[in-house]
Amino acid sequence: MKFNETNHYGKLSGRNIDDMLANTRDLDGQSDKRNSQDFALWKKAEPQHIMRWPSPWGDGFPGWHLECTAMSTKYLGNQFDIHGGGMDLKFPHHECEIAQNEACTGKTPVNYWMHANMLTLNGKKMAKSTGNNILPREILTGESPFLSKAFSPSVARFFMLQAHYRSVLDFSDDAIVAAEKGYNRLMEAIGILGEIQPKTSSSIDINSWMNACYEAMNDDFNSPILIAQLFEGVRFVNLLNDGSTTLNAADLETFSKLMNAFVFDVLGLVNEKESGNNTQKLEGVIHMLIGMRNEARANKNFALSDQIRDQLIALGIQLKDGKDGTTFTL
Secondary structure (H helix, E strand, C coil), X not given: CHHHHCCCCCCCCCCCHHHCCCCCCCCXXXXXXXXXXXXXXXXXXXXXXXXCECCCCCCEEECHHHHHHHHHHHHHCCCXXXXXXXXXXXXXXXXXXXXXXXXXXXXXXXXXXXXXXXXXXXXXXXXXXXXXXXXXXXXXXXXXXXXXXXXXHHHHXXXXXXXXXCCCEEECHHHHHXXXXXXXXHHHHHHHHCCCCCECCCCCCHHXXXXXXXXXXXXXXXXXXXXXXXXXXXXXXXXXXXXXXXXXXXXHHHHHHHHHHHHHHHCCCCCHHHHHHHHXXXXXXXXXXXXXXXXXXXXXXXXXXXXXXXXXXXXXXXXXEECCEEEEEC
C-alpha cells in the first residue's frame, strides 16, 4: 500500500498495518490486488448488477468507501467538522475514507469522529433472525410485543440521550416508561418556570449550574451528565415555586433561557403538549380553508379554488377529493 509510505493508515482505529493479517476473508478480486491491504475504489459490474456507470475502467460502480467520500466532499467540501457512524465502521470503512481523502486532496477530511455504540433489546443483541428486534415506528405506534404502549418521538429521544453515545444502550419497556416519567417532570418544570416571579435577591448560584451544563456538553457531548444537571434545574424550579429560594430578575431570566436552550435547542426535545395544541390549531385552519375552497367551487370560482389548493401544496399539505369529501395529509 503506497499510501502508507508517507501517511499513517490506521491512525483512527489505532491499528498498525504491519500487524494486520492478510487474507483474513475470501473476497472477490483479492488475487488481483498488488497488495492484500488495498481496497477497491471502483468495482466491475457483472451483467446482472443493477448499479453500473461507464468509466475509463469499464462499466462499474464505486467501492463501498468511495461512495461516502464522494458524497461528503460534494456536499461538505474537502474538510468538515464532524463525521458520525457506528463503532463497527471505524475500521476499515472510516479508515479508508481518510486514506482516500488524504491521497486525493492532501488534507485530513474530518476534525472529529463520533462513533456511536450498539443498541440492545432487553439485555440481548438485536437480531431479526431471533425475533429480538424492534423498529423505530413500532416505538411510536406501540405495535410491538416488547412494549406496553406507544411513546412519543421526544420520549424516545430523551430515553436515548440518557446514555452516552459511545455507551451500549439497552432498550426495554421499563426503561422507556421511566424515561417518559422523567421527560414529563422536565416539561412540567419548564411550564412552572414560566410562571415564577423574580425577587430582589438570588439564593441560587446560577452561574455554577450553567458552567456545569456547558462542561457536560464540552466533555464529548456527555448528554447523561447534562440531563442530571437539568434535573438539578428542576429541583431549583420546585424550590422557587414553593418560595424556599429566590432569584432576582437577571438571574431568573438567565436560568429560564438556559433551561429552554438546553432542553429544546441542545437536546432537541419538543413539548408534546404544546405541539399537540399547535397541531389542533393547524388542522382547524386547514378545515376552514377546505370549506372556503368548497364554497369557491360551488360558485364556479375555480381560480380561487385552485389557488387555495396550490398554496396548501406549497406548504406541504396535500388535499384529496373523494366521494366522502376532501381530506388532507400533512
